[in-house]
Amino acid sequence: MADHDAQQMESDSIGEKTLEATPAEAGATAASGSGNETPMSDQEVQKPSKHWPTTDFGFIPIPRRLQYHPDNPPFHFGLVLNISFGFASTFIVANLYYCQPILVELANSFDVSYDEISRVPTLVQVGYAAGLLLISPLGDLLRRRQILLVIVFLSTVLTIPLAITNSLSVFLAFSLLVGFVSVTPQILLPLAADLAPAHKRASALSVVFAGLLFGVLIARVLAGIIAEFTSWRVVYYLSIGLQTAVLFLTYALCPDFPAKNQGTGMTYQKILWTMGKYAVTEPVLIQACLVNLGSSASFSSFWRFFLRRVHAHIFLPRLVIGLFGLIGMFGVAIGPFVGKLIDRLPSYYASLVGCIALIVFQVVQVIGNGISIAAVIIAVIGLDVFRQMLQTSLASNIFSIAPEARARLNAVYILTLFLGQVMGTSAGTYVFNRYGWRACALMTLGFSVWQIVILLMRGPGLDPPGTPVMKKRWIGWDGLRLERKGSKEKEGKAESKKPENGGDPEKGVADNANGESKSHGDGPEEKKI
CATH class of the missing domain: 1.20.1250.20 (MFS general substrate transporter like domains)
Structure with missing residues (x-):
């Protein structure tokens, strides 16, 4: 009887310990109790789950397939x-x-x-x-x-x-x-x-x-x-x-x-301050902005004044002249196909190709406008296609400066596009009214020459990532840097197979939020939208 009571007390004690076990111990016990399941790691068991938003503004439900969670496949x-x-x-x-x-x-x-x-x-x-x-x-x-x-x-x-x-x-x-x-x-x-x-x-x-x-x-x-x-x-x-x-x-x-930038102490005031800081301390950004300034000025001046030349000297009806807008749309529609070419080239050399092509088509419009309508059509399509190539390759390059600051970098970049439009329109109006169309056309060609001069003043990959601001070089070349994007992509895929951040899911989420989504590649596990 005494032995029976002792056994009963021991059984009760074991039951209480089981009930008082922590979730980590319970999870580990459950995992080890099944021969076909892999035991959960300590971080998976002990790390408390973070709540991720399921609504917009606290009351509008987000469709489930669009909700973000680090455990879900990437978008x-x-x-x-x-x-x-x-x-x-x-x-x-x-x-x-x-x-x-x-x-x-x-x-x-x-x-x-x-x-x-x-x-x-x-x-x-x-x-x-x-x-x-x-x-x-x-x-x-x-x-x-x-x-x-x-x-x-x-x-x-x-x-x-x-x-x-x-x-x-x-x-x-x-x-x-x-x-x-x-x-x-x-x-x-x-x-x-x-x-x-x-x-x-x-x-x-x-x-x-x-x-x-x-x-x-x-x-x-x-x-x-x-x-x-x-x-x-x-x-x-x-x-x-x-x-x-x-x-x-x-x-x-x-x-x-x-x-x-979650958990970094970043505020709206700091966002504006750092945007201004990037605008004066990043050579790659400043070079892209100066090239973009000339490109935008040339493009806006061309579209504003060449149609007046066509109407005055080729004597086309206004309705036919208006159709040049549709020709421009055709040129724009080719742009995404050019984007595939940029993906296969180093961004710097894609920009260089765009600059050279823009000069060629500017020469075509300077010589051919007023002589041949075919030359005008060729110039319109070429300028639209390669201006888009230049704009896209420059943006792709500046977005690699700091993935956590892409909105600020883009704001500075697009502001120069806006300033270029204003500059091209105002300067074009003055030159056109005072000196005529030919001088205005030469001015747009000059803006195109400006682009390639600025681009050639600083070669690709001049400063490796992490170079301190005071040591960054503003002018010069350090080799041609002709490494193809495909080789980097293979390295990236090989690295993506390695465990990141020591298996810490919270650290991975922070990196994801501050940079870009990881492993978006081609795998079937991606979340389709």
């Missing part, structure tokens, strides 16, 4: 998602250009002079520049999906007064606000660079850049056609509908990716 940046980024870029950036072909109709409707209504495109562009400076860097601080939903919603709502107001003051004020929030493409570009695998990054960026250029061209075509046959207000009704479609596409397709 697959496929064709549908890439095209949706391009579509969004097209019809958001179009907000900046709808007003330009309908200024006469606006002046008549508001009963004001043409000079007074000309403030509309100026205010839209001023708002856009402010948005580039103040909104787009937020991509390095907040969740990009939520930023996109907010600014697309705001641009849609703020377009409504443009369609219905009878007050010029209201129209001017809301034009400024619409320009301010129409920076969706500048959030999408760094996000595409983060989501796309390294060996397809240029292709992904080229689609978004193509969307940008499509928006510039298609806005003018649509607004001009609509205003010709009906009220100018229909242009803005159409814009509201298209932006609503972008809003729903963003909700349905854009993955929820973690905010960057």
Whole structure:
């Protein structure tokens, strides 16, 4: 009897110990109890799970396939998602250009002079520049999906007064606000660079850049056609509908990716400060910006003044001249195929090819414009294709400077594009009115020569990663650096097979959030969107 009581007490004691066991001990016991299961590691068992967002703004559910979790397969940046980024870029950036072909109709409707209504495109562009400076860097601080939903919603709502107001003051004020929030493409570009695998990054960026250029061209075509046959207000009704479609596409397709720079103490003020710091301390960024400045000035000056030359000296009807916009769209549509070529070249040499080709096609338009319409068509297509090649390769190069700061780097880069447009338009107007078309054409050629001079002043890979700011070289060459991207990709795949961060999942998540998504490659385990 005593032996029985002792055995019963021992059994009870063992039961209590089992009930009091920690989750780690229970998990280890359960794992070891099954001969077919691998025991869980201490970090897998003991590390508390982190809560990842399942809603936008705390109340709008995120579709399950778009929710981020480090244990899930990485998001697959496929064709549908890439095209949706391009579509969004097209019809958001179009907000900046709808007003330009309908200024006469606006002046008549508001009963004001043409000079007074000309403030509309100026205010839209001023708002856009402010948005580039103040909104787009937020991509390095907040969740990009939520930023996109907010600014697309705001641009849609703020377009409504443009369609219905009878007050010029209201129209001017809301034009400024619409320009301010129409920076969706500048959030999408760094996000595409983060989501796309390294060996397809240029292709992904080229689609978004193509969307940008499509928006510039298609806005003018649509607004001009609509205003010709009906009220100018229909242009803005159409814009509201298209932006609503972008809003729903963003909700349905854009993955929820973690905010960057978590746990680093980064604030909005520091974001703006470091953006300014990059603008004066990174030779690769400054070189790209100076090249982009010349490219943008040349492109904007060319499109603004060559059609006037065609109309005056080849005597084509205005409708036929307007079709050059469609030829430009054809050139833009080729851009994504050029992006595949950039993926196979070192970014620097893709930029060099683009610069050389732009000079060649500028020479064609300088000599051929006014002589042959075929030369003009060839120049239009060539300038569109290789300008996009240059823009994409430069962006691909600067995004490699600091993956955790891609939104800030992109903001500086696109600001120089904007400044180049202003410079090309103002300088082109002065030269064209004072010295004629030929001098203006030579000026655009000069901008193209400027690009290649700046590019050749500093060769590729001059400073290895991690070089201190004070030791970075601004001018010079250190070999040709002709290593193909394919070899780096093989090394990257080999490295990706090794365990990272000592198996610490929290460290991996931090790296993922601050840089780019890991192992986006071609494996079947990727999450399709």
